Amino acid sequence: MEEQLKIDFEKLLENSNFSKKNVEIKRKNFNDFIEKGFPNRREENWKFSDLNQIISKNIKNLSFYHDLSKPNKIDQSIFIDSLEHNKLVFVNGRIEKIEFDYEEKNKIQILDDLVLEKPNNANNSLLFLNNAFVSKYFKLIVKKNYSLLKPLVIYNITNKDLVSKSVNLKVDILLEENSSLKLIELSNDKSTTNFININYNFDVQKNSILKNYKIDNNSNSNVKYCFNNINQDTNSVSEIFLLSSGSEFIKNEINCNLNGKYASAFVNGIFNLNETKHHEIKTNINHIVENTKSYQLIKGVLEDKSKAVYQGKIFVESKAQKTDGYQLSKAILLNDNTEFNAKPELEIYADDVKCSHGSASGSLNEDSIFYLMSRGLNYQEAKKLLINGFLLDVVEKITDTEIKNLIKNIINL
Amino acid sequence: MLKIKNLKADIDSKSILNNFNLQIKPGEVHAIMGPNGSGKSTLSNILSGKKGYDVSGEILFENKNLFELEIEERAHKGIFLAFQYPLEIPGVNTNIFLKTSLNAIRKARGEKELDAIEFLKLVKLKAKELKFDEEILNRQLNVGFSGGEKKKNEILQMSILNPKLSILDETDSGLDIDALKIVADGVNSLRKKDNSFLIITHYQRLLDYIKPDYVHVLMEGKIIKSGGPELALELENKGYENFN
Ligand SMILES: Nc1ncnc2c1ncn2[C@@H]1O[C@H](COP(=O)(O)OP(=O)(O)O)[C@@H](O)[C@H]1O
Ligand SMILES: [Mg+2]
Numbered sequence: 001m002e003e004q005l006k007i008d009f010e011k012l013l014e015n016s017n018f019s020k021k022n023v024e025i026k027r028k029n030f031n032d033f034i035e036k037g038f039p040n041r042r043e044e045n046w047k048f049s050d051l052n053q054i055i056s057k058n059i060k061n062l063s064f065y066h067d068l069s070k071p072n073k074i075d076q077s078i079f080i081d082s083l084e085h086n087k088l089v090f091v092n093g094r095i096e097k098i099e100f101d102y103e104e105k106n107k108i109q110i111l112d113d114l115v116l117e118k119p120n121n122a123n124n125s126l127l128f129l130n131n132a133f134v135s136k137y138f139k140l141i142v143k144k145n146y147s148l149l150k151p152l153v154i155y156n157i158t159n160k161d162l163v164s165k166s167v168n169l170k171v172d173i174l175l176e177e178n179s180s181l182k183l184i185e186l187s188n189d190k191s192t193t194n195f196i197n198i199n200y201n202f203d204v205q206k207n208s209i210l211k212n213y214k215i216d217n218n219s220n221s222n223v224k225y226c227f228n229n230i231n232q233d234t235n236s237v238s239e240i241f242l243l244s245s246g247s248e249f250i251k252n253e254i255n256c257n258l259n260g261k262y263a264s265a266f267v268n269g270i271f272n273l274n275e276t277k278h279h280e281i282k283t284n285i286n287h288i289v290e291n292t293k294s295y296q297l298i299k300g301v302l303e304d305k306s307k308a309v310y311q312g313k314i315f316v317e318s319k320a321q322k323t324d325g326y327q328l329s330k331a332i333l334l335n336d337n338t339e340f341n342a343k344p345e346l347e348i349y350a351d352d353v354k355c356s357h358g359s360a361s362g363s364l365n366e367d368s369i370f371y372l373m374s375r376g377l378n379y380q381e382a383k384k385l386l387i388n389g390f391l392l393d394v395v396e397k398i399t400d401t402e403i404k405n406l407i408k409n410i411i412n413l
Numbered sequence: 414m415l416k417i418k419n420l421k422a423d424i425d426s427k428s429i430l431n432n433f434n435l436q437i438k439p440g441e442v443h444a445i446m447g448p449n450g451s452g453k454s455t456l457s458n459i460l461s462g463k464k465g466y467d468v469s470g471e472i473l474f475e476n477k478n479l480f481e482l483e484i485e486e487r488a489h490k491g492i493f494l495a496f497q498y499p500l501e502i503p504g505v506n507t508n509i510f511l512k513t514s515l516n517a518i519r520k521a522r523g524e525k526e527l528d529a530i531e532f533l534k535l536v537k538l539k540a541k542e543l544k545f546d547e548e549i550l551n552r553q554l555n556v557g558f559s560g561g562e563k564k565k566n567e568i569l570q571m572s573i574l575n576p577k578l579s580i581l582d583e584t585d586s587g588l589d590i591d592a593l594k595i596v597a598d599g600v601n602s603l604r605k606k607d608n609s610f611l612i613i614t615h616y617q618r619l620l621d622y623i624k625p626d627y628v629h630v631l632m633e634g635k636i637i638k639s640g641g642p643e644l645a646l647e648l649e650n651k652g653y654e655n656f657n
Contacts, residue, residue: 368500370464372510375518376517376518385502385510385513390503393504
């Protein structure tokens with residue numbers, strides 16, 4: 001694989017016109033990746049999901065260069081039609097559409113000629129890989145005091161032209177003071193066996209609100225990693241919702257720094273898995289200053305031989321008094337061959353805090369099934385009712401009614 | 414309507430029901446009384462089709478072998494069990510559940526399914542009859558209901574589904590006298606020449622309000638005595654220990 005990496009990296013530099021500065025940074029990141037390689041289970045963070053193994057098992061002859069010079073056709077049928085929205089469309093890693101028809105033009109800025117920064121997590125080789133191979137790196141700025149009138153949907157589409165390739169995307173989003181954004185990320189993959197590596201950086205400034213809905217619902221054989229870094233200033237709110245369902249493998253990692261007083265973060269997620277799918281949600285919520293709040297609720301329904309992992313960490317700095325941290329995960333295992341691994345972690349250096357965590361998993365309650373069937377529902381109907389009921393309270397946490405209904409529709413709730 | 418012949422039921426090779434016989438004709442109300450652990454809930458569960466028992470013998474419902482019918486098919490045919498301990502189903506709205514249930518049964522019977530408006534009309538009417546607070550029907554099924562509300566919810570389901578054979582498993586336990594009367598009214602209003610009832614109870618009290626045609630005494634999985642309503646009084650006076 002190292003040979004391939006080197007060839008593909010040189011090909012990328014040859015066929016792109018990166019600034020000198022960026023080429024330098026890319027080379028550095030490339031070398032760092034070569035040194036570390038894909039993460040494996042010897043790393044604490046990856047002990048339930050050995051990415052190195054997952055990639056070699058699922059992807060034959062992974063390559064890293066994809067020609068992005070030619071535009072791709074966008075399959076319009078993928079667009080959400082029940083919701084008016086702004087669009088950013090990526091096809092096979094190439095930006096194909098930027099459309100903010102609903103917004104005041106001078107309130108939104110998009111930059112793409114950016115100097116790469118060194119990843120702030122020196123241990124994460126996938127960020128090195130991303131920096132080395134990402135072609136265009138975007139930054140969206142929402143100006144001070146502006147709330148987007150409609151949600152933004154980032155479509156991440158892959159099609160049949162893409163096989164056994166690595167796709168790297170990097171997007172920064174800055175919400176200036178007192179602004180707000182509802183962001184839906186929707187992936188749609190018709191490609192097979194690719195490694196898709198996405199890096200989001202959110203900077204949520206004073207009094208701003210970020211709502212981010214990550215929807216991975218259409219079944220595909222790709223292996224994905226999505227790293228989200230969120231910095232939150234005073235009195236800001238982030239609401240993250242994850243629907244983790246379609247990809248063969250996906251790990252969503254959320255690193256959230258509550259840097260300003262009264263900042264709060266909500267992470268709610270659903271695993272809805274079948275076959276051999278293996279998904280992970282990993283969170284680090286860092287309470288840096290006092291009076292910050294975090295809330296995490298993750299639920300999973302696992303069928304066949306699927307596997308879900310939730311590693312949720314709450315970190316409380318010594319000066320972060322009056323921290324409120326809550327975390328709960330639950331899973332229904334529909335089959336003996338499924339696996340749910342929950343690893344809650346509290347690291348607390350302040351003394352006046354309110355933190356709790358809990359986790360539970362088990363099979364469908366047969367007595368409940370009997371109760372519902374005795375009222376005329378067949379087994380499938382009873383099962384569906386119980387599962388929907390189980391998942392409903394996570395979806396009910398979504399504060400935007402329109403998007404809540406969209407997601408209810410998507411998962412047939 | 415219901416014929417149980419030589420029913421034997423074991424769990425994990427422990428005998429629960431043994432040589433159990435019972436016949437219920439259309440329109441009849443039978444009461445089964447028995448101490449804790451005598452097998453009353455086991456009998457109700459087996460009639461409704463719960464799995465996990467080793468059973469032998471024969472149960473005919475309207476001349477059909479019950480053992481050949483799935484749980485939901487028995488419901489479609491008109492068997493209803495009011496549970497001793499109704500289950501809490503989080504995230505499932507009570508009204509939506511009731512509608513799903515009623516329409517599943519109507520569909521299986523080849524009747525037209527009710528739309529939202531027709532259903533709401535029916536449910537309002539039935540809830541009113543049972544003095545059941547409609548607000549409760551917008552809550553999650555049995556979640557956070559008081560003991561009495563859960564039992565009344567069972568009776569509400571019974572009166573909406575209008576079954577041929579209703580089995581009430583200790584519906585009276587834990588009810589105050591007002592709730593007891595409401596439950597009894599619910600049963601009595603469904604009493605028609607084709608509807609039968611099997612009323613399982615620990616105490617005689619409920620039978621003051623629902624007059625049974627027959628009373629059976631169940632001990633250790635077997636009916637040891639059958640008679641008319643007077644048998645309930647005799648039991649009440651003597652107590653189970655001194656009966657026999
Ligand atoms: N799932 C079970 N496993 C083992 N024993 C059971 C089970 N259910 C009931 N029993 C036993 O069967 C007997 C009858 O129980 P049950 O039918 O619930 O009695 P009742 O309803 O009359 O109080 C009791 O001894 C009880 O312990
Ligand atoms: Mg009982």
